[in-house]
Amino acid sequence: MLKNFNFKNVKKKNFSKVKLVGYAFRKANLNKTTFSKSNLEKIDFWSADLEKVNFKETILKNCILSDTDLRKTIISKTNFLNSNLSHSNLSGLNLKNSTFKNVNLREAIYDNKTIWPKKFDPSFFGATKIKKNRNKLKSKKSSQFINNVVNELKNKSGFYVFKNYFSNKDVNKAKKIILRVSKIKKDLAFSSDKKNNQKYILNLIALDDIFKKLIQPKIVMPIFEKLLGKKFICGNFCANSLFPGARGQKPHIDYPYMNMKNIYKKTPPLNFSNEIILNCQTMILLDDFTNQNGATEFVPGSQKFKTYPTQKAFDKNKIQLIYPKGTLIIFNGLAWHGSSSNFSYKERVAILGQYLPFFITPMSNLKNCLKKKDIKNLDSGLRQLLGIDLVHPVQNLRY
Numbered sequence: 001m002l003k004n005f006n007f008k009n010v011k012k013k014n015f016s017k018v019k020l021v022g023y024a025f026r027k028a029n030l031n032k033t034t035f036s037k038s039n040l041e042k043i044d045f046w047s048a049d050l051e052k053v054n055f056k057e058t059i060l061k062n063c064i065l066s067d068t069d070l071r072k073t074i075i076s077k078t079n080f081l082n083s084n085l086s087h088s089n090l091s092g093l094n095l096k097n098s099t100f101k102n103v104n105l106r107e108a109i110y111d112n113k114t115i116w117p118k119k120f121d122p123s124f125f126g127a128t129k130i131k132k133n134r135n136k137l138k139s140k141k142s143s144q145f146i147n148n149v150v151n152e153l154k155n156k157s158g159f160y161v162f163k164n165y166f167s168n169k170d171v172n173k174a175k176k177i178i179l180r181v182s183k184i185k186k187d188l189a190f191s192s193d194k195k196n197n198q199k200y201i202l203n204l205i206a207l208d209d210i211f212k213k214l215i216q217p218k219i220v221m222p223i224f225e226k227l228l229g230k231k232f233i234c235g236n237f238c239a240n241s242l243f244p245g246a247r248g249q250k251p252h253i254d255y256p257y258m259n260m261k262n263i264y265k266k267t268p269p270l271n272f273s274n275e276i277i278l279n280c281q282t283m284i285l286l287d288d289f290t291n292q293n294g295a296t297e298f299v300p301g302s303q304k305f306k307t308y309p310t311q312k313a314f315d316k317n318k319i320q321l322i323y324p325k326g327t328l329i330i331f332n333g334l335a336w337h338g339s340s341s342n343f344s345y346k347e348r349v350a351i352l353g354q355y356l357p358f359f360i361t362p363m364s365n366l367k368n369c370l371k372k373k374d375i376k377n378l379d380s381g382l383r384q385l386l387g388i389d390l391v392h393p394v395q396n397l398r399y
Contacts, residue, residue, distance in 0.1 A: 016054075036074075086126070090114055100125070149330075150226050154277070157300040159321075159331035162219060166284060166326045173210050175286040175349050178239045181207065197246035197342070201239040203369035204351065205382075211237070214284055214351060216381050220330055227277045228357045234385040235279075235362035236354040239286075240339075241347055242294040248341040251297070251314035254279045254333035254354065255363055258308075278360060279333025282353035285325050287346070294342035296321045296329075296350075302336040309336040358390055 016036045024044040034054035040063055047067045054074040061081040069089045078098040086106040092113040100117065106126035116122055123129070149160050182199045204211040215237050224232055235255065252258055256278055289295035297318045302309070314336055321329060331337065333354070342348055356362060367375065367386040375388060383389055 090122075090127070091130075146222050146226060149223050153223075153227065153280070153303075153330070153332045154275070155304070158303040158335035159298060159300070159329060161321075161323060162217075162328040162330075163323060164326045165217065165219070165328035166214070168326060170210060170213065171284075171286050171326050173208075174214060174284075174351065177208050177210070178204075178241060178286070178349055178351075179347070182239075182241055182243075197243040199239075199241045199243070201241070202236075202364060203366070204237055204239060205366060206369040211351075212378075212382060215353060216385060217282065217328055220282060220328070221381065223330070224280050224355050227280055228355060231358040231384065231390065232355055233358050233360075233362060233387045233390070234353060234366060235356040235360065236352070236364045237366060238364075239349060239351050241349045242339065242342040243347045244342055244345050246294060246342045248294060248297075249339040251299075251309040251311060251318075251336050251338040253308060253336060254281060256356075256360055257334050277332065277334075278357065280355045281331050281333050282351075282355070283321075283329040283331070284351040284353075285323055285327045285329070286349040286351065287325050289320075289322050289324075289327075289348065289350075290344070291320055291322060291340075292342075293344040293346065293348040294339050295348075297338050297340055298331070299336040303332040303334040305336070306334070314338070355385075358387065362387070 013033045015038055016034050017038060019039040019041070020035075020043060021041045022043075025048045026044055026046045027048060028045075029049045030045075030053050031049055032052045035058050036054045036056040037058065039059045039061075041059075041061045042063065043060070044064045045068055046064050050065075050068050050070060050073045052072055052074065055078045056074055056076045057078070059079045059081065060083050061079075063080075063083045065083060065085045065088055067087045068085075070085075070093060071089055071091050073093075075093055075095060075098055078095075080098065080100050080103050082102045084104040085108050086104050088105075088108045089110075090108055091111040093110070094115045096115045096117060098117060100120060103125055105122055108122075108127045109130050110116075110122060110127055111130055114122075152158075152160050178201055181201050205215060215234060283296065287293070297314075297320055299309070299314060299317045300319060302317070318336075318338075320340065323329070354363060367388055370378075370386075375383075375386075378386070378388070
């Protein structure tokens with residue numbers, strides 16, 4: 001039976017060149033204690049503070065070092081025999097000249113800087129290699145980035161740009177399919193009614209798998225989750241093509257905000273809060289947006305106005321979103337925006353995505369454009385966006 005050892009009552013901290021058998025140092029503060037060149041048998045160091053403890057040239061036989069942090073422990077030519085180091089932290093240690101025989105390393109952790117004895121495999125005894133500090137830093141940076149973009153959409157400009165986010169390969173493939181479906185002849189440029197020179201292509205996800213990728217940009221999903229809630233859905237996903245001579249689009253705010261105008265006339269309710277976001281948009285540029293070919297016009301910060309745009313106020317404050325193809329732009333659907341006319345001799349194609357909280361009725365029933373067999377093969381992200389597994393609250397009510 002192990003002897004309870006109250007180290008606080010022991011003034012001596014030098015136990016070098018001694019033999020200790022059957023003592024319990026559980027949770028003891030052994031800071032700067034030396035056991036160098038000692039023979040320790042059946043010693044219990046469970047959860048003890050071993051910072052700067054000297055185990056140089058020490059034999060630890062049938063000892064317990066579970067739940068100990070050994071990162072600042074002095075270990076050199078140390079012999080661990082039949083000992084339990086489960087849940088210990090061995091990160092950064094040079095164990096090259098030490099011996100491990102019949103040890104328990106279950107869920108012990110180590111890192112790239114840990115140096116083990118030659119031909120010793122720590123994973124065989126249950127140890128796990130980690131990159132803890134790097135992952136923490138990455139997670140912290142990721143969380144900070146998401147919060148910064150969320151703040152930009154809610155309280156600052158109302159939009160955020162990921163320049164050149166999509167590859168030319170993906171962009172060119174998507175545009176080729178859209179143009180094929182559009183069936184617009186190039187010789188109609190400037191000769192036909194200009195209102196016919198703009199085409200919306202719906203149900204994109206049924207056309208090709210490339211659109212299943214574009215509908216859920218990985219960088220955007222956690223941002224929208226923070227703004228719209230975990231079960232947010234995609235309310236519409238379409239292509240907007242402005243062919244040569246197409247007229248611009250009047251300034252507006254997006255669904256469902258635009259539908260409130262019929263009820264509230266000029267403004268949403270006075271207590272309307274920008275803290276509750278009802279619409280976020282994505283815009284994927286399949287062509288370069290220029291000041292000649294119908295680039296989107298936007299009023300920065302207008303989501304804070306909480307009013308419907310007038311042409312005069314819009315023209316006074318608007319900017320053009322001029323970016324190269326492959327750029328991904330996200331914005332708050334409450335912000336004022338529209339498009340300019342295409343004065344160029346080439347088409348200008350973009351993909352528009354509308355994302356809503358799950359309790360808002362979507363503009364398009366996207367899942368209806370897919371076959372049942374295709375729905376079964378969708379990943380969890382797409383199933384969420386299409387509302388396939390969505391159960392409305394009223395179905396859970398009992399009277």
